[in-house]
Each structure stands twice: as structure tokens, then as C-alpha cells.
Amino acid sequence: MATNAMDRRRINGPQRTVEPIYSKDTDPFASGRKDSRSLDQVRPIYMKTGPLSTQANDLSASSAAAASGSAFYEQGNIRVSCAVYGPRQGRKSNTRMGSFDCDFRYAPFSCSWKKRSHVRGADEKEISLMLEHAIAPAIRLDAYPKACIDAFVTVIESDGKSATIAAAINCISAALVDAGIEMYDSVAACSMGLWESQWVADCSQAEENVSSSTMIIAYMPSADEVTYMLQHGKTSPDQTDQAVQTCINMCTRVYAVLCRGLQASISE
Amino acid sequence: MTSLILSPAEQDFITRGVEGGFRADGRGSLDRRQVTLRTNMISQANGSARCRMGHLNVGTDVLVGIKAEVNTWTPGEPDNIGSIVCNVECSPSAAQEFEGRGADELNIELTQLLDRILNGPQSGICLEKLCIIPKQAYWVLHIDALVLDVKGGIVDTLIWATRAALLSTKLPRVVVESIEDEDGNLQSEFDVVDDAEDQIAVEGVNNLPLTVTFNQIGKRYVIDASEQEEAATQARITVAVSPSMDICAVQKSGILRGFSPSLLTEILHTACKIAREEFSRFKDTFAAVLSNQSSNEANTGSTFLGAF
Amino acid sequence: MASTTGQLTFAIETFKRIHPVEFQRRFLSQQTRHDGRAFDEFRNTQVVKGTISTAHGSSTVRIGNTTMVCGIKAEVSEPDVSRPNEGFLTTNIDLSPMCSASYRPGAPSEEAQVCSEHLFRLFSGCVDLAALCIEKGQAVWALAADVVCLKSDGNIMDAAIIALLAALEDVQLPQASLDSVTGVVSADKTMAKRLQLQRRLFPASFSLVDDAYLVADADDAEERLATGSLLVVLDGNGKLANVWKRGSFIGRDAIARCVEEAQARRNAVAKALK
Numbered sequence: 001m002a003t004n005a006m007d008r009r010r011i012n013g014p015q016r017t018v019e020p021i022y023s024k025d026t027d028p029f030a031s032g033r034k035d036s037r038s039l040d041q042v043r044p045i046y047m048k049t050g051p052l053s054t055q056a057n058d059l060s061a062s063s064a065a066a067a068s069g070s071a072f073y074e075q076g077n078i079r080v081s082c083a084v085y086g087p088r089q090g091r092k093s094n095t096r097m098g099s100f101d102c103d104f105r106y107a108p109f110s111c112s113w114k115k116r117s118h119v120r121g122a123d124e125k126e127i128s129l130m131l132e133h134a135i136a137p138a139i140r141l142d143a144y145p146k147a148c149i150d151a152f153v154t155v156i157e158s159d160g161k162s163a164t165i166a167a168a169i170n171c172i173s174a175a176l177v178d179a180g181i182e183m184y185d186s187v188a189a190c191s192m193g194l195w196e197s198q199w200v201a202d203c204s205q206a207e208e209n210v211s212s213s214t215m216i217i218a219y220m221p222s223a224d225e226v227t228y229m230l231q232h233g234k235t236s237p238d239q240t241d242q243a244v245q246t247c248i249n250m251c252t253r254v255y256a257v258l259c260r261g262l263q264a265s266i267s268e
Numbered sequence: 269m270t271s272l273i274l275s276p277a278e279q280d281f282i283t284r285g286v287e288g289g290f291r292a293d294g295r296g297s298l299d300r301r302q303v304t305l306r307t308n309m310i311s312q313a314n315g316s317a318r319c320r321m322g323h324l325n326v327g328t329d330v331l332v333g334i335k336a337e338v339n340t341w342t343p344g345e346p347d348n349i350g351s352i353v354c355n356v357e358c359s360p361s362a363a364q365e366f367e368g369r370g371a372d373e374l375n376i377e378l379t380q381l382l383d384r385i386l387n388g389p390q391s392g393i394c395l396e397k398l399c400i401i402p403k404q405a406y407w408v409l410h411i412d413a414l415v416l417d418v419k420g421g422i423v424d425t426l427i428w429a430t431r432a433a434l435l436s437t438k439l440p441r442v443v444v445e446s447i448e449d450e451d452g453n454l455q456s457e458f459d460v461v462d463d464a465e466d467q468i469a470v471e472g473v474n475n476l477p478l479t480v481t482f483n484q485i486g487k488r489y490v491i492d493a494s495e496q497e498e499a500a501t502q503a504r505i506t507v508a509v510s511p512s513m514d515i516c517a518v519q520k521s522g523i524l525r526g527f528s529p530s531l532l533t534e535i536l537h538t539a540c541k542i543a544r545e546e547f548s549r550f551k552d553t554f555a556a557v558l559s560n561q562s563s564n565e566a567n568t569g570s571t572f573l574g575a576f
Numbered sequence: 577m578a579s580t581t582g583q584l585t586f587a588i589e590t591f592k593r594i595h596p597v598e599f600q601r602r603f604l605s606q607q608t609r610h611d612g613r614a615f616d617e618f619r620n621t622q623v624v625k626g627t628i629s630t631a632h633g634s635s636t637v638r639i640g641n642t643t644m645v646c647g648i649k650a651e652v653s654e655p656d657v658s659r660p661n662e663g664f665l666t667t668n669i670d671l672s673p674m675c676s677a678s679y680r681p682g683a684p685s686e687e688a689q690v691c692s693e694h695l696f697r698l699f700s701g702c703v704d705l706a707a708l709c710i711e712k713g714q715a716v717w718a719l720a721a722d723v724v725c726l727k728s729d730g731n732i733m734d735a736a737i738i739a740l741l742a743a744l745e746d747v748q749l750p751q752a753s754l755d756s757v758t759g760v761v762s763a764d765k766t767m768a769k770r771l772q773l774q775r776r777l778f779p780a781s782f783s784l785v786d787d788a789y790l791v792a793d794a795d796d797a798e799e800r801l802a803t804g805s806l807l808v809v810l811d812g813n814g815k816l817a818n819v820w821k822r823g824s825f826i827g828r829d830a831i832a833r834c835v836e837e838a839q840a841r842r843n844a845v846a847k848a849l850k
Contacts, residue, residue, distance in 0.1 A: 009683055010692060011667055011692050011696045012666065013653070013666040014664055017718050017720075018761070019344060020750070020752055020761040021343065021760055022762070023765070068677065070674075077630075079628075083674040085677060103673075107670070107722060107724045108647070108668075108670075109648065109722055110628070110631075110647070111630055118668065118670075125373070126380040132523060133520065133522060133523055136523035137503070137523060152672060152673050154674050156724065157627075157628045159629070212389065215518075218526075220526065224529065226526045226527045226528070227526035229519070229532070230518065233389075233516070234510065234514045234516050235514060236515070237537060241537075244532060244533065244536075248529055
């Protein structure tokens with residue numbers, strides 16, 4: 001029921017729009033998962049690096065876009081696209097370490113809930129921060145003093161909030177590799193939802209709506225380090241423990257898929 | 269969270285100390301600083317609290333005010349629950365880098381964290397009880413926090429202050445009446461009782477979680493880091509634990525490093541252990557505040573300052 | 577006279593970078609283009625409809641490397657008092673730094689504003705706004721069409737128009753009804769109706785490169801050197817719907833030739849749209 005603030009720089013529709021009330025969805029777990037996945041199965045992943053990479057056409061563009069990379073990532077219905085620029089001159093000079101900045105956006109039509117306004121919302125800003133915290137530990141920031149690396153992520157279609165964040169992490173990882181940024185390891189991420197005391201991997205939006213708790217973990221398998229963790233909702237410590245272990249295992253599997261995708265992109 | 273830059277020697281001093289189990293201020297690695305709590309100092313708010321971790325000059329200070337409002341229900345919103353709206357703001361007076369838009373990112377991070385802990389069944393607050401008439405009217409609790417001073421451990425201070433403020437919150441009583449209209453249909457109407465003596469507490473606030481924030485420095489970790497320790501921190505993780513010893517939220521932050529899975533597991537279990545002591549400490553502090561306040565009721569103006 | 581002793585030789589990539597104008601001129605003066613196309617040749621155009629499940633209508637369009645995604649979301653709103661039985665259609669284009677290094681993050685650039693405005697004007701006659709009415713004077717559909725550029729490699733207007741057309745043709749509006757007591761609009765996704773367009777639009781862009789060569793469907797490298805451009809939009813019957821000329825002078829017979837080429841392009845686009 002949000003009102004669209006008048007923005008003269010865009011074509012404005014009516015001031016106030018609402019979602020019509022759709023007939024209620026059925027229980028997503030009514031007879032197994034809708035897409036007949038097992039509980040610990042991640043949706044099929046498709047990934048491609050470099051489809052969006054900017055060609056260096058003249059000097060100004062090439063200096064701005066030096067060593068930039070991009071990636072397109074699909075996980076079931078989720079589609080995320082990301083471009084990385086850098087290392088380029090940082091906004092804050094005189095820093096010992098480079099900085100990594102992330103700009104996360106949902107396309108206005110990407111969510112199954114209310115249409116997003118064009119203005120960046122608090123949740124998008126928070127997810128940007130999350131992505132920075134998840135990815136930055138993997139980047140050798142000490143190798144890029146006074147420089148900054150920017151990642152621009154756009155969600156074209158989402159299906160499950162947590163799963164979309166995990167997909168964005170995977171997408172940025174791939175784009176960073178494509179850009180040739182020095183990293184300790186690639187970050188792979190996955191999400192889970194707790195439904196009737198069972199952890200369900202990679203929840204769709206309908207599944208997430210009925211789960212009592214969600215978890216996102218970003219993990220570097222070779223370095224054996226959890227770079228990001230977010231849990232929301234009540235669980236017992238043992239359940240959290242179990243979820244961390246399961247998530248790490250799944251991240252390792254996602255990592256293998258990422259690596260294969262990257263290999264395929266390079267050999268192309 | 270801080271602009272403090274440590275020299276390599278200082279960094280090394282803190283890191284080795286933490287790895288050896290020593291801290292510059294003499295605390296153990298799992299000890300919290302002194303906590304000062306004060307409640308109900310904002311007369312216009314339904315509940316308020318101010319919490320300071322640390323001493324008079326070096327501490328983190330958060331003021332939380334809670335205002336309750338009646339909202340009319342609009343189609344599309346959940347039928348029978350109230351809602352909680354959080355907002356955290358860091359005062360520019362707290363630190364130089366908060367000037368202008370400098371605190372924006374931190375404000376968003378803290379606001380979303382507070383929202384994640386409070387909004388939902390994990391907070392323990394009975395949101396159904398905040399509903400006045402289903403599909404008609406409900407209470408909205410506006411929780412506004414102002415960070416007055418930052419010297420490390422901002423999240424824990426914020427949650428302590430919010431918990432104290434919610435515990436001291438009193439809502440006006442609401443009388444719901446059913447009236448028959450011309451067509452013979454039952455219509456519900458409500459009246460807010462305007463009587464300062466006749467107020468009720470928010471249901472379920474005793475189940476609110478507390479948070480423990482772990483700062484990884486070197487190979488080990490400490491809780492409730494001071495400003496210097498925070499500058500030496502490589503990764504931070506906040507665990508929210510409910511009084512029933514369930515984990516309500518976990519959030520990692522920090523851009524320098526991650527946690528090894530074994531350390532993560534250790535931290536989660538330590539969090540639950542510490543939380544038990546934290547709750548009893550909170551209970552004692554809060555009880556002391558209440559008894560203190562009732563004896564000095566007439567003298568609020570001076571006690572507000574006197575508490576700090 | 578140029579001395580041959582100081583002559584430098586470059587790898588082709590280096591030459592392209594430091595003398596972009598000269599690089600293009602060498603091709604254009606030989607009546608060809610740096611990617612091997614003829615002057616009137618358009619790049620391969622692909623259209624995929626209905627890829628995004630969260631939108632009511634969507635499409636993905638690729639012209640060469642330029643990639644656009646268009647999604648349309650339908651929401652309910654109160655109609656304008658002066659037009660009680662007409663719905664709304666808004667069109668916005670998003671040129672984020674993700675698609676090219678030349679765009680800045682933040683509010684839409686002037687280029688994006690101009691493009692959005694032009695798209696809006698072009699498409700305002702395409703959709704029968706009266707068909708978007710749910711209950712006269714009370715509730716109408718508001719269609720928000722957003723074109724997101726994933727990769728910009730020249731000729732974004734053509735790609736945006738084709739994407740928007742394909743997405744509009746893909747829109748399925750759920751059966752909606754207004755409850756007059758509560759004022760709530762409920763909709764049934766299983767009973768969806770396809771949106772009927774009043775006319776289709778087929779764009780063809782031409783750029784005047786280096787003030788001398790008029791080329792069709794310029795890519796990013798050529799567009800950087802363009803001094804003028806011409807966007808011809810035809811409707812489904814081949815009639816001129818809109819001509820948008822910017823920049824330097826283009827002769828009258830050149831424009832006539834462009835319109836002719838646009839006719840051929842129309843058939844190709846129609847084929848891609850199926």
C-alpha cells in the first residue's frame with residue numbers, strides 16, 4: 001500500500017497502487033516439494049561469465065572498465081546479473097587496503113510481492129551491505145591499496161528472498177573471477193528454511209513464507225572459512241549447528257558447480 | 269564501525285593479549301563492561317530506556333523511546349496481528365564519521381538487525397495481543413533508538429536498551445464494544461481509556477532475547493569489545509538468544525575475515541552459555557533500576573543525569 | 577610531407593584504442609564496417625517472450641550484444657477523475673552501471689530520462705487503456721513496464737522498443753473484480769486474459785558516423801563517433817508511426833532511404849517476434 005513518491009525524472013503512474021488480493025496459494029509442502037526436489041537439493045544452477053563485459057572502446061572507457069568482469073547466474077527461477085568494475089581509483093584516497101563496494105538492486109518487476117519502487121529501499125541497501133561482508137573476506141584487499149572494486153548486482157527475477165541473496169553472492173564471486181581480481185578463494189553461498197523442524201534447502205518464496213526460520217551461509221571451501229552467516233527465526237542451538245553443517249556441505253557442492261561453470265567459460 | 273586506526277604495535281598488543289586471555293582493561297574474554305540502565309525518562313513516550321556500557325567517559329550509550337499508535341487496518345495486511353516498526357539513528361555527536369550521511373550504512377544495518385530480532389515470533393512478543401479488532405485496528409509500536417555515544421559493542425547496548433524500554437512500556441487499555449447497526453449486523457468499536465493508572469504491559473516482553481556479540485581477534489574472540497578491540501577485530505558475529513535458550517538470530521559482519529566452521533560452532537554454544545548469565549544480570553539490573561526509581565520518583569530531573 | 581622514418585606500427589587493438597576515429601574511418605571509407613557488416617545491415621536480433629514468472633508480462637531482447645529485459649507488473653489503482661474508465665501504462669528504462677561503464681549509479685541520467693519519455697510517447701497509443709478498466713470510476717489496472725538494460729552495446733532504443741512490444745504482447749491480466757462493500761479488488765490468476773494491442777511498433781535506428789556515413793544499427797564503438805541519429809518507427813502496416821532525428825544534418829533522400837530500409841527491418845523484427 002505504499003504511495004509512489006513523485007519523481008520528475010521518471011514516468012510516473014498513479015500515486016497509489018495496490019496489489020489485488022489473489023486467491024490463496026496452497027501449502028507448498030502439501031505433497032512433497034512442488035518441483036519434486038529432495039529436501040537438501042539446490043535448484044539447478046546455470047552460470048555464465050563475461051556475457052555483459054564491457055568492451056574497451058576508447059581510452060576513457062577502458063581506464064574506467066579495466067579488468068572488469070560480469071556474470072549471469074540462474075538458480076531455478078532466480079536470475080541475477082552482475083558487473084564488476086575495478087580495481088579503479090578509490091573515492092577515499094590514502095587507505096592501506098582497497099575497498100569493495102556493492103550495489104544491489106531488485107528490478108521493479110522481479111518480486112512476486114508488491115512492485116518495487118525505483119528508489120533504492122532500506123532492504124536493498126542492507127543486502128548490499130550483506131554482500132560486501134560476505135564477499136570482501138575473500139578478496140585480497142591488501143593487494144589493492146587506494147583502489148576500489150565495485151560490484152553492481154541486479155535481480156531480474158527472484159524466488160525466495162534468502163535464496164536470492166545467496167544467488168547474488170555466487171554471481172558476484174563468478175564476476176570477480178571473470179574480472180581477474182586477486183582472491184583467496186571463491187565464495188559459494190546457499191540458504192535454508194526451517195519447516196516443521198526440518199531444514200529445507202534453497203526455499204522458493206512460497207516455501208519461505210511458511211518456514212519459521214531461515215539461514216544464509218557463505219563459505220570458502222578451500223580456505224574452510226564461513227565468510228557470512230545470517231539466521232532469522234527461532235531455533236535450538238543444535239538445530240542451528242546442524243543447519244551450519246548442512247549449509248557448508250551444500251556450499252561445497254555449489255562451489256563445484258561454480259568452478260565447472262568458470263572452467264567452461266574460460267575454455268570457450 | 270569505528271574510524272580508529274591502530275598502529276601495528278597496538279594491533280599486535282591487543283591480538284596477543286586476546287590470544288593469551290588478557291584484555292587491556294583487565295576483563296576476561298567473556299566479561300561484559302559495567303552496565304548502567306535507566307528507564308522511563310521520556311514522559312511523552314509509552315516506554316523508554318537508556319543504557320550505557322562502560323564507564324562515564326568511555327562507554328556506548330543508547331537511548332530508546334517507544335511510542336504506541338493505533339493504526340487502521342487496510343486490505344492486504346495480516347488480519348489479526350499488530351506490528352513493530354524500528355528505527356535506529358546514530359547521533360552525529362557520537363563520532364566524527366557520523367556527520368552528514370556518514371552514519372547511513374550503520375543506521376540501516378542496526379535498524380534491520382533490530383527489526384529482524386523483534387518482528388516475528390522469535391521476539392517472544394505476542395503480536396496477536398497487539399491487535400485490537402481483527403481487520404479493523406491494531407497497535408503499532410514505534411521503537412526509536414538514538415545512539416548517543418559509541419565506544420564499542422553497539423549492538424548489545426542497543427538490545428539491552430530496547431529490552432528495558434519494552435519491559436517498561438505501558439499501553440493504554442482498550443475497551444472493545446459490539447454495537448448493532450441499522451441492518452442488524454454486529455459492528456465492533458473500540459475506545460482507548462485515557463487513564464495513566466489503568467495501563468497494561470506489552471504481552472510477552474519477558475521472552476525478548478538478548479544479544480551477545482563476539483569479536484574475533486587473532487585466533488580467539490572476546491565479547492563486548494572496547495573501541496580499541498573493535499578496531500583490531502577481523503570478524504564479528506552477533507547471536508540473539510531467547511530466555512528459553514533458543515537462538516533467535518545470528519548475523520556476521522566485518523569485511524576482513526570469516527570464521528572457521530569449528531570456531532563458529534564453539535561461538536554458538538558459548539553464546540547460549542553466556543546468555544544465561546546475561547539474563548540474570550539483566551534481571552538484577554532492571555530490578556535495581558525499578559526500586560531505585562520508585563524511591564526517587566519526585567526527583568526525575570536530577571536522577572536522569574545522576575545515573576550517568 | 578610525412579616522413580617514413582618515424583612511422584609507428586601498432587597492434588590492431590592498440591590502434592583501435594588510441595585512434596578510435598581513424599580506426600573507424602579506415603573501414604567506413606571502404607564502404608564496410610569494423611564488424612564486417614554492410615552499412616544497411618542490422619545485427620542478429622533475438623526475442624524471447626515470457627521468461628519472468630514474477631511479472632505479468634516479460635521479454636528478453638538481444639540485438640548483437642545489446643541485451644534488454646522488459647518486465648510488466650500490473651497493479652490496481654483508482655482511475656483519474658477526468659478519465660474514469662481508463663487504466664494506466666508507464667514505461668521506464670533503467671540504464672544502470674551494470675550494463676556499461678559509461679553510466680553512473682543513482683538517479684536516471686538525462687539519456688535515460690529522454691529514452692523513457694520517448695518510449696512513453698510511442699506506446700501511449702498502442703494499448704487500449706479502456707480495456708484496463710475493472711470498475712468504472714473505482715478501479716483500473718495500472719501497468720508498470722520497466723526495461724532493464726543488461727548490456728549496452730549501441731542501439732538501446734531499438735532494443736527497448738522491441739522488448740517493450742514483446743512484453744506487452746505477453747501480458748496476461750488476471751480476471752479481477754471489485755467488491756463494492758469492502759472496496760477490495762480480488763483477482764484470479766487461473767482466469768487470465770491476454771492484452772490486445774491496438775497497433776504494433778517496429779523500430780529501425782540509423783546513425784550518422786563521423787558526419788559522413790549513415791549506418792544502420794550502430795554498435796557502441798560507432799555510436800561514440802556518431803554526430804547524428806535517426807530513429808524510424810513503423811506500425812504493423814508499414815505506415816510511419818514516428819521519426820526521431822537528433823543531431824547533425826541528414827539529407828532528404830537519405831531519410832527516404834532509411835524509411836525504406838526500415839520496411840525491410842520491420843519484416844525481420846516481425847519474424848523474430850513470431
